[in-house]
Amino acid sequence: AQRVTQPEKLLSVFKGAPVELKCNYSYSGSPELFWYVQYSRQRLQLLLRHISRESIKGFTADLNKGETSFHLKKPFAQEEDSAMYYCAQLYNFNKFYFGSGTKLNVKP
């Protein structure tokens, strides 16, 4: 069963516009959630994790347990944000489940 859902395969926004990449996860009492990013011709890399509550490259993600969501947001998109974004949930300390990814395209 799909544990992490990213409903949008492609999201296109103009530079300077707000962006929100959606992620829904399977219910777990204390979920461990992450966003990974893959820029063109680069490796998959960690963007942020909910436990640290950091803002990385202007991105934030808030855990909403009621809606089982962990959407990624940025108020003003930049062209260099164009990439594939994957939401991931950690189970049992070692098993990661990734969503199918959303391609963000920021147009000039």
Next chain:
Amino acid sequence: GAGVSQSPRYKVAKRGQDVALRCDPISGHVSLFWYQQALGQGPEFLTYFQNEAQLDKSGLPSDRFFAERPEGSVSTLKIQRTQQEDSAVYLCASSLVVAGFEQYFGPGTRLTVT
């Protein structure tokens, strides 16, 4: 230092052939993960090692898939009697600590079975 490396980067195999994919994790990293990423999909968990111990192999799709990490560093993923559905990018990731929160990914091996 160098990041996670994988070899070969590309592999074409004829159906029925055996293949071996290598992963060199970051030195000193305890945790090692293998993932399979089909076209247009996210990475799917295959197996997890803590040092040389394979603690979780629940994601391996069949008994044709086998992974090892005999000395707790380099790992090999072997696929026997490859099938077309095995065509995918195989990703390796390592993590310094046991819980594996921050994984460092390799570039992947793209396997094409013809």
